[in-house]
Amino acid sequence: MKKAIATIVMTLFLASMLPFVIPASAEKFQELDGVVVRNPQKARVGKNFNIGIYVDDALVETNPGDGSGGDYDFAELYISVAGPGICIMWNDWFEAQGLTIGPTDDLIVAPYVWYLPGPDEILGTYDDIPVYEYSMEYDAAVSKLGDVPGWTGNVVCNANTLGAYTFTLTAKGISIATFTVTVS
Secondary structure: OHHHHHHHHHHHHHHHHOOOOOOHHHOOEEEOOOEEEEOOOOEOOOOOEEEEEEEEHHHHOOOOOOOOOOOOOOOOOEEEEEOOOOEEEEOHHHHHOOOOEOOOOOOOOOOEEEEEOOOOOOOOOOOOEEEEEOOOEEEEEEHHHOOEEEEEEEEEEEEOOOEEEEEEEEEOOEEEEEEEEEEO
16 A cells, blocks of 8 residues: 555656646747747637737837837738638727728727726816727837837637638738638
């Protein structure tokens, strides 16, 4: 009995010393040379799925005057999708304006601002509370990119047909990343 317990304890101890292996199907983040994409783990036909996008600021543009980044006027990022069917894309910024994202729509745009009534509960007075809807947000240290300056955001998608959909991120007129999402 003592030998069996000792064997179990030793097996558990050795198992705890081994590195934890994550199956490839469970990996959510895909690194693509200055771009990190959070892939949906379950993309289904007719159901919304999210794609997270993290892009190094140097890939999307900087201020030509001083080389600084984080400027909505200079940075540009586009997303397009090709697949066996139609895949509609949007995010909070586009949705707030009743729009969807197409291949010629810049994802890096100034925030859309709307207001909630303030403490006096009357909209249109001095104490209204601004609410900002971002398409992509600038961050001086994006952890997913190794703490470099960059842009982060989400795109919601809905595909109408089974199959592999190829997404392409484009900036400065060139493709900076391509990735595939399989919709089942």
